Amino acid sequence: MRKYDSIIEVQNDLRSGVLNLPQLVRYYVSNINAKPQLNAFLEVWEEEAIKRAEEIQNRFNKGEAGKLAGMIIGLKDNICFKDHAVSASSKILEGFKSIYNSTVVDRLLAEDAILLGRLNCDEFAMGSSNENSAFGAVKNPLDESKVPGGSSGGSAAAVAGDLCLAALGSDTGGSIRQPASLTGIVGLKPTYGRISRYGLIAYASSFDQIGPMTRSVYDSALLLEVMAGGDEFDSTASHNAVPEYSKLLETKGKKKIAYIKDCLESPGLNPEVKQRIYQLIDQLKAEGHSVDPVDFPHLDHLVPTYYVLTTAEASSNLARFDGIHYGYRSKDAAGIDNTYKKSRTEGFGKEVKRRIMLGTFVLSSGYYDAYYGKAQQVRRVIHDKTMKVLEEYDFILTPTSTNEAFALGENTKDPIAMYLEDIFTVQANLAGVPAISLPLGRKQSGLPFGIQLMGRKFEEQELLAFSQKMMNQEV
Amino acid sequence: MSTVYDKYELVVGLEVHMQLMTKSKAYSGDANEYGNLPNTNVSAISLGHPGTLPRVNSKSVECAIKLALACGMDIHKYVFFARKNYFYADLPKGYQITQDKTPICTGGQIKIKTEDNSDKWITITRAHLEEDAGKSMHDQDPFDTLIDLNRAGVPLIEVVSEPEIRSSKEAYNYLTELRKLVRYLEICDGNMEEGSMRCDANISVRIKGETAFGTRCEVKNMNSIRNVQRAIEYEMKRQIDVIEAGGTIQQETRSFDAANGTTFSLRSKELAHDYRYFPEPDLQPLLISQKQIEDLKAQMPALPQELHDKYVSQFGLSEYDAMVLTNEKEIALWYEELIKHTKNYKSACNWINGPIKAYLNENALHIDDFTASPEQIASAIALVDDGKISASAAAEKILPELVKHTSKNALQIAEELDLIQSSNEDEIIGLAKEILEAWPDKVANYKNGNKGMMGLFMGELMKKSGGKANPKMATAIFQDLLK
Numbered sequence: 015m016r017k018y019d020s021i022i023e024v025q026n027d028l029r030s031g032v033l034n035l036p037q038l039v040r041y042y043v044s045n046i047n048a049k050p051q052l053n054a055f056l057e058v059w060e061e062e063a064i065k066r067a068e069e070i071q072n073r074f075n076k077g078e079a080g081k082l083a084g085m086i087i088g089l090k091d092n093i094c095f096k097d098h099a100v101s102a103s104s105k106i107l108e109g110f111k112s113i114y115n116s117t118v119v120d121r122l123l124a125e126d127a128i129l130l131g132r133l134n135c136d137e138f139a140m141g142s143s144n145e146n147s148a149f150g151a152v153k154n155p156l157d158e159s160k161v162p163g164g165s166s167g168g169s170a171a172a173v174a175g176d177l178c179l180a181a182l183g184s185d186t187g188g189s190i191r192q193p194a195s196l197t198g199i200v201g202l203k204p205t206y207g208r209i210s211r212y213g214l215i216a217y218a219s220s221f222d223q224i225g226p227m228t229r230s231v232y233d234s235a236l237l238l239e240v241m242a243g244g245d246e247f248d249s250t251a252s253h254n255a256v257p258e259y260s261k262l263l264e265t266k267g268k269k270k271i272a273y274i275k276d277c278l279e280s281p282g283l284n285p286e287v288k289q290r291i292y293q294l295i296d297q298l299k300a301e302g303h304s305v306d307p308v309d310f311p312h313l314d315h316l317v318p319t320y321y322v323l324t325t326a327e328a329s330s331n332l333a334r335f336d337g338i339h340y341g342y343r344s345k346d347a348a349g350i351d352n353t354y355k356k357s358r359t360e361g362f363g364k365e366v367k368r369r370i371m372l373g374t375f376v377l378s379s380g381y382y383d384a385y386y387g388k389a390q391q392v393r394r395v396i397h398d399k400t401m402k403v404l405e406e407y408d409f410i411l412t413p414t415s416t417n418e419a420f421a422l423g424e425n426t427k428d429p430i431a432m433y434l435e436d437i438f439t440v441q442a443n444l445a446g447v448p449a450i451s452l453p454l455g456r457k458q459s460g461l462p463f464g465i466q467l468m469g470r471k472f473e474e475q476e477l478l479a480f481s482q483k484m485m486n487q488e489v
Numbered sequence: 490m491s492t493v494y495d496k497y498e499l500v501v502g503l504e505v506h507m508q509l510m511t512k513s514k515a516y517s518g519d520a521n522e523y524g525n526l527p528n529t530n531v532s533a534i535s536l537g538h539p540g541t542l543p544r545v546n547s548k549s550v551e552c553a554i555k556l557a558l559a560c561g562m563d564i565h566k567y568v569f570f571a572r573k574n575y576f577y578a579d580l581p582k583g584y585q586i587t588q589d590k591t592p593i594c595t596g597g598q599i600k601i602k603t604e605d606n607s608d609k610w611i612t613i614t615r616a617h618l619e620e621d622a623g624k625s626m627h628d629q630d631p632f633d634t635l636i637d638l639n640r641a642g643v644p645l646i647e648v649v650s651e652p653e654i655r656s657s658k659e660a661y662n663y664l665t666e667l668r669k670l671v672r673y674l675e676i677c678d679g680n681m682e683e684g685s686m687r688c689d690a691n692i693s694v695r696i697k698g699e700t701a702f703g704t705r706c707e708v709k710n711m712n713s714i715r716n717v718q719r720a721i722e723y724e725m726k727r728q729i730d731v732i733e734a735g736g737t738i739q740q741e742t743r744s745f746d747a748a749n750g751t752t753f754s755l756r757s758k759e760l761a762h763d764y765r766y767f768p769e770p771d772l773q774p775l776l777i778s779q780k781q782i783e784d785l786k787a788q789m790p791a792l793p794q795e796l797h798d799k800y801v802s803q804f805g806l807s808e809y810d811a812m813v814l815t816n817e818k819e820i821a822l823w824y825e826e827l828i829k830h831t832k833n834y835k836s837a838c839n840w841i842n843g844p845i846k847a848y849l850n851e852n853a854l855h856i857d858d859f860t861a862s863p864e865q866i867a868s869a870i871a872l873v874d875d876g877k878i879s880a881s882a883a884a885e886k887i888l889p890e891l892v893k894h895t896s897k898n899a900l901q902i903a904e905e906l907d908l909i910q911s912s913n914e915d916e917i918i919g920l921a922k923e924i925l926e927a928w929p930d931k932v933a934n935y936k937n938g939n940k941g942m943m944g945l946f947m948g949e950l951m952k953k954s955g956g957k958a959n960p961k962m963a964t965a966i967f968q969d970l971l972k
Contacts, residue, residue, distance in 0.1 A: 094540045107539070114533045116540060215539040219770035249544045249773050327770055330574050333583020334537045338636075350634075354576055377574070377765035386767060 015041045017176050020230035024084035024179065028074055035067035035074070035084065035128070042086055042130060046177045053152050054162075054171040056091055057099060058131035070126045080126035082240060085233070087122065088172045088181040091132040092139055093224065094213040095119050102215045103147040103168075104137045106335045106361030108342040116213020117248065118182065118224055118241045125240050130178050134168030137363045138332065139189055139217040141165045142435040145426055146365040153422070154197060156461055160419035163193030163435075169227045170197040180228045180237060184214055186221045187320050188414075188439025191451035194227055195414035195464025198453040200481070201227045202234045205471045206446035207252040209238070210245035216331040218324035219250075221443040231482040234450070235259035238474060257475045265479040268302050272407035275307040282434065284417040287463055290455045291413055294465060297487075305411070308403050312396050317433055319396065320440040322376050322389035329373030335361065368429065393444050400445035404470045409480065412438045414451040414464035438466060448474050450481050493733055497694045499725045500702055501660050502614075502652035503717075505667060506645050507677040508621060508685040509552045515620040515644035516543030516586055516772075523683065527637035535642045537581030542771050545570075549644035550775065552676040553593045553618055554785050556646060559670055559792055560613055562597030566777050568618075570769035575762050579623035579636050587619035587647075589766040593777075599650075599670070600794055601662040611663050612651040619645050646676070652691065652702065657721040664688060664714045669793050673818045681713050688717050692724045693738070703728070704738040708752050711745045720745040724752050796821050804834035813842050819856045823863065830867030833874060840866055844884040848892070861891040869899035876959055877910055878903050910959040914966070917950070917958050921966050924949045935971055943967060 015037070018024045027033035043060050063086070073079040089095060092102045094112035096119075101107040119129070136146040144152040144167025152167040154160040155175030162171040166183030170193030173181050183190035185203035194201025202225045209224045216222060226237035239260055244253035273295060278288055295305045337343040337357025344356035362370070376385035403410060415435065425432040442449035448471070451464035465484075469477035514521050517534035534541045550568065557564045571589035592615040603609045623641035627634050648667065654660050668679035668686060679686045688711055693703035708724055711717045723745075728738050740758040745751075793815040800811035815821045820841060827837045845866070849859060869883045869891065878887065883899065890902040903909050924946055925932050935942035946967050950958055 092540075094538075100539070102539070110539075112533075112540070113536075113538065114541075211540075212542050213540040216771075247544065248542050250542075250771065326767060330572050330584050330765070330767070333574060333576065334539070334581060336576060336583060338578050339537065339581055350578055374765065377767055379763050379765070382765075382767075 018179060020228075020232050021082070021085050021179065021236060022230075022232060028071075028084055035071040036064050038084070038086060039063045039067045039128060039130065042176075042178050045175070046131075049155070049175060049177070051153060051158065052155055052171050052175055052177070053150050054134055054168040054175065054177055055088065055131045056101070056103070056134050056149055056168070059098070059129065060131075063128050063130050066128050070128065073126065080124065081236065082122060082125040082127035084179075085122075085127045085237070086130050086179045087127050088130050088133045088169060088178040089119070090135050090139075090166050090169050090181065090183050092135060092184055092215040092217075093118065093132075093182055094215070095129060095132075098132070100132065100215065101148070102138045103135050103149055104335075104362065104366065105148040106337075106342045106358070107340075108361075110341045112213075114213065117210035117245045117251075119213065121241050122237075127240075133166075133172055133181055135183075136165035136167065136189075137366050138215065138328070139165040139184055139186055139222075140328070140365050140369055142188070142192055142432050143420070143422075143425060144168060144171075144193070145422065146363055148363055151422055154419045156197060157419065159421055160461070161196065161422055161424075163196035163415070163419065165189040165193075166201075166227060167193050170194055170199060170201070173197070173199050173227050173229060180226060180233050182224055182237075183227045184217075184222055184224050185439075185443065186217045186223075186324060187436045187443050190225045190227055191414050191439050191449060191464065191466060192435060194451040194453070195462070195466075196419035198456075198462030198464075199227055199229055200231055200234050200453065200485075201225065201451045201464070202238065202474075202478075203442060203449050204238060204242065204474055205252070205448045206443070207250050208254075208448070208472065208474065209241045210243075210248040210251040212245055212247035212251075216327075218327040219331060220327060221320075221324055223443075231452075231478055231485055232260055232263065235263060235478045235482075238478070242474075252472065254472050259475055259478050262475050263479050263482040265476070265483045268304065269408040269480060270406065271298060271303055271305045271409045271411050272308040272403050273305065273411045274310040274313070276310065276313055277412050277438065280313070280416075280437070282416050282437070283413065284457075284463075286457050287413050287415075287417060287455060290463075291411070291465065294454065294484075295411070306407070308407070308410075310399065310403070312392070312399060313437075315392050316396065316440050316444065317436055319389045319392045320436065320444060321372070321433060322385050323393060325369045325373030326377050326386050326389075327373065329370045329377065332362075332366070332370055337361065365429070396441065397445045400441060400447060400468075404447065404468070408469065408476060410468040412466045412468070413455075414438060414466040418457045418459060418461035418463050442468050447471055448477055450477055452481055452484060454484060494726065494729055496696055497725070497729050498697045498699070499655055499657070499721070500652045500693045500695060500705075501654035501657075501721055502691040503650045503654065503660060503663060504689045504691070505648045505650075505664065506687045506689075507648070507671055507679070509549050509644040509646060509676055510678060511546055511548040511552065511644055513546055513548075514642035515546050515549050515618065517642055519642060521643050522639075523685070525639055527635070527639060530639040531641070535581070535638055537583075537641075543586055543769075545772060545775055546644060549618055549646075550593070550777070551785060552644070552674075553616060553646055554777065554782060555674045555676055555789065556616060556648070556671065557594040557597065558782070558786055558789055559674055560597035560599055562594040562613060562616060564594055564777060564782060565591060567591070568593050568775040568777060570618075570772045571766050572769050573619075574765045577622065577625075578634065579625045579638070579641065581623065581638060581641055585620055585622065586769055586772070588617035592617035599663060599666050601659060601666050603662075604656050604658050609659070611653050611659075614649045614651050616646055616648045619647060621645050652693075652705075657718040657725070660690065660721050661714055661718040664717060666793075668714070669816065669818075673790055673792055675790075681711075684712070688714075690717060690721055690724075692721055692728070694725055694728045694732070704740050706738065706740065706752075707742045709742065709744055709755070712747065716745060716747050719747075719750050720752055723750055727752065790818075791821075791825070793818070793821065796825075800834075800838075804828075804838075806834060806838055810838050810842065814838060817856070823856050823859075826863040827866055830864050831870045833870050836870050836874070837867075840870065844888050848888060859892070860895050861888070862895060865891045865895065865898060872899045872903060876961065878908050879910065879956070879960060882908050882956055907955070908957060910957050914962065917954070917963050917966050918970075920950055920953050920958070921946070921963065921970055924953070925967075925970060932971065
């Protein structure tokens with residue numbers, strides 16, 4: 015069977031009859047089974063997916079199917095699907111099944127998407143390499159000695175490896191975009207509040223966003239329009255109208271694009287990546303867009319601010335995993351305090367514990383003002399400065415990652431080096447703006463890297479349309 | 490005789506948690522109902538399952554606004570929530586959603602009576618919204634603690650007073666007033682036994698005349714207003730005894746033991762939790778509009794203090810009568826209905842505080858179950874005022890009939906029972922003469938100055954007339970005949 019890169023191709027073949035949906039599900043299942051070493055899927059809901067494929071195929075034949083008929087999706091293992099296991103790739107949720115649907119799952123199912131299984135990730139979405147999973151590392155399908163990035167590494171590997179057509183990821187500081195960059199796919203982090211977080215296992219509530227990971231901008235736009243919109247179960251979800259992004263992918267006129275010079279001159283940036291960015295800048299200028307360098311004097315503060323605030327929120331969000339109510343409880347726990355200590359010590363992985371400790375520290379009385387309070391203020395400054403740039407410019411252009419995918423084990427010894435992987439991506443989460451990683455870079459090694467565009471809040475339509483243009487023009 | 494205790498002054502501030510009577514919980518749509526089977530008022534949200542998010546129940550915000558309006562508190566336009574982090578088995582999220590630096594209301598006052606019955610205003614520091622925890626039950630199973638999460642997420646308002654309370658009686662009166670107020674506002678049922686109203690007392694002592702506060706202890710677990718009073722009395726003595734013995738008070742949390750009226754230490758300050766409060770990132774700040782406040786103001790019921798003042802200053806009732814009438818909202822409302830039909834405010838008050846309450850008590854009824862209507866009672870008041878029946882006949886004979894026959898008025902019943910007082914002078918003179926002739930010795934007695942004999946003559950007359958003789962007229966006739 016041919017490889018499909020967009021639901022448009024799938025639906026065309028469904029229409030012409032050369033493809034039927036159960037066939038497509040079986041194709042992905044066989045791909046998954048053929049490459050178990052990728053370790054992308056933690057669980058495949060094969061039987062259920064095929065049954066649903068048959069039903070949707072029937073509806074499709076009658077012209078009654080939803081707009082996602084043909085979209086075969088993997089869910090990051092931190093998104094709740096009723097009566098299905100969900101573990102955030104952590105031992106602490108051992109044996110846990112969700113008793114409700116996340117809002118995104120409800121909306122995807124209502125449009126006839128097929129949910130194929132759940133995808134490995136960094137434990138509680140904490141990581142940049144997908145090596146922090148209780149179920150083992152995920153491998154990059156483009157080079158199995160390399161990481162796929164993280165935390166949505168399973169999602170990226172599944173989409174890049176043709177194990178499903180699309181996947182959902184979640185992005186707290188780059189967890190959709192950085193793995194998209196390292197696996198050569200499209201990863202969109204929408205505006206904070208564009209998609210309901212209800213049913214997403216929280217890492218850092220004021221940063222987390224669910225987003226699509228796809229092989230085309232069109233699929234990203236289509237999934238966004240289905241999932242976005244107000245939700246009575248998430249009071250941080252915006253009620254702004256949701257455009258039909260997938261029908262509005264044509265960009266008009268000349269754009270003003272900013273790039274942050276210090277960003278491109280940072281010593282950590284790989285020269286090939288840097289060269290590619292400048293090449294793109296020249297190309298955009300040649301097309302008549304204005305592309306200007308802007309000052310952004312807070313680059314050094316991005317990652318520390320991000321880690322103070324996200325670990326603080328995480329320390330509270332992860333308190334509910336206590337060994338009492340559900341999930342893992344230590345076998346030899348006795349008494350309440352002992353149950354907490356043993357269950358959490360055994361149930362959480364090292365990186366998660368590190369972040370809980372950090373977050374607990376920065377919120378502690380006596381340290382709150384110096385860390386959490388200060389970081390809140392810095393976040394406000396970063397937000398305001400980003401807004402100011404985006405008042406004048408339509409987009410901010412940056413690399414998504416400093417380099418191509420790194421080797422498994424390369425950064426695991428040094429958490430700081432790993433945290434600096436987030437340097438280009440955290441700004442969008444700190445400011446709450448939408449950002450997309452586009453597979454527009456390829457190194458001599460043959461491995462891809464992504465180019466990131468940040469846009470104005472709730473202007474995903476412009477961002478996607480311009481992304482489509484950039485993808486179409488790629489030579 | 491003065492004792493060592495008289496050297497000291499008591500300083501008390503109270504923190505009162507009240508469960509709000511909303512249909513659903515503070516941050517979810519789960520039912521807020523007391524007494525259901527364990528773990529039935531729960532969804533994924535109350536259970537604190539991963540991925541769930543809170544949403545604010547606007548009704549609990551309304552409750553806070555009503556209380557603020559009643560106590561003259563400032564209502565803050567932007568409502569921010571915060572997380573209070575601590576581990577406990579009945580706290581499924583591992584944190585409580587509350588308000589920290591930005592409570593919904595600040596300031597305001599509650600008027601109470603002091604020890605010597607004078608008025609005193611107690612300042613309220615703040616009132617904030619939060620959620621209740623579940624219940625851990627340690628006595629249901631021999632091996633395990635069982636957890637019921639029905640209560641988890643029930644909306645609470647916590648009202649914190651300034652440390653302006655100076656006696657256990659003032660504390661008692663403050664809680665009584667606050668409870669009365671929330672019952673009038675219908676935001677909390679104020680039931681301390683069932684835990685829908687809970688009080689923690691911050692208690693310290695100092696030498697009279699000192700301006701600095703002593704070290705305080707927080708006392709918890711008092712399940713009645715009376716027990717708050719007892720706990721404060723015990724704690725005051727205990728603290729003075731420690732100081733007098735040369736010791737110092739340690740800041741700590743103590744628990745009240747109702748069985749023997751004492752307090753015991755739960756945990757010291759060093760072991761106090763660090764709750765790591767921070768802004769709740771899952772809830773957007775809520776905006777309270779001036780219109781919302783005005784709308785609620787327009788719907789505010791009459792409050793006990795207002796009614797009390799009206800009854801005393803406009804109706805001329807005694808402080809005591811006014812207090813008894815306003816203690817319970819339903820009684821006050823019944824009185825308010827009654828005085829729509831009669832202008833005899835005093836008599837209306839006497840009817841409620843007298844025969845009606847007696848009837849309710851005898852039959853173990855609440856005023857809401859009282860079948861006679863205010864119009865009916867007003868008709869009885871009018872009949873007495875017109876001299877058609879005696880007050881005692883109205884209370885003893887008419888009232889039971891009014892309750893049974895809610896379509897009849899007092900006059901109809903009085904006529905049916907033949908209770909209309911006779912004002913037929915000839916008839917009364919005839920009977921009076923018969924009585925005086927039958928008791929010449931008593932008449933002599935009267936004439937010798939024993940005016941008490943009149944009661945005897947009147948009693949006899951009432952007996953002979955079947956209680957229908959107009960007593961005023963009869964007295965005048967006797968006086969005339971005995972001249």
